[in-house]
Amino acid sequence: MGENFFERVYILVRQIPYGRVTSYGAIAKALGTARSARMVGWALNASHNLEDVPAHRVVNRKGLLSGKHHFEGANLMQQLLESEGIEVVNNQIVDFENHFWKPDF
DNA sequence: AAGGTGACCGGCC
DNA sequence: TGGCCGGCCACCT
Numbered sequence: 001m002g003e004n005f006f007e008r009v010y011i012l013v014r015q016i017p018y019g020r021v022t023s024y025g026a027i028a029k030a031l032g033t034a035r036s037a038r039m040v041g042w043a044l045n046a047s048h049n050l051e052d053v054p055a056h057r058v059v060n061r062k063g064l065l066s067g068k069h070h071f072e073g074a075n076l077m078q079q080l081l082e083s084e085g086i087e088v089v090n091n092q093i094v095d096f097e098n099h100f101w102k103p104d105f
Numbered sequence: 106a107a108g109g110t111g112a113c114c115g116g117c118c
Numbered sequence: 119t120g121g122c123c124g125g126c127c128a129c130c131t
């Protein structure tokens with residue numbers, strides 16, 4: 001049980017407020033490894049076991065739901081977001097910058 | 106131990 | 119806005 005990279009990602013993702021979203025790169029930057037954005041995605045891929053990691057609130061820099069195929073249903077990720085009041089059209093978050101949450105450490 | 110992989114990003118056109 | 123390209127680096131064989 002140490003603090004590895006994955007665990008830090010989970011801790012930060014858990015901080016994302018309800019109804020807000022952030023990006024892989026923003027998380028990586030907040031962790032101090034701005035160039036490890038790909039690892040953030042990988043970490044979330046491994047977060048399937050965990051129940052309290054809101055991975056649906058993490059999208060890419062363009063606001064696209066690039067990870068939707070890793071959720072159970074074809075549109076589970078979109079439904080989760082819409083249930084939080086976030087509009088999603090064509091796999092993209094509407095008014096992304098307005099819903100964006102900047103990770104703070 | 107070395108190489109492959111990826112839910113990305115930034116720059117450029 | 120969209121597409122392409124190169125770099126990135128922790129994790130897994």
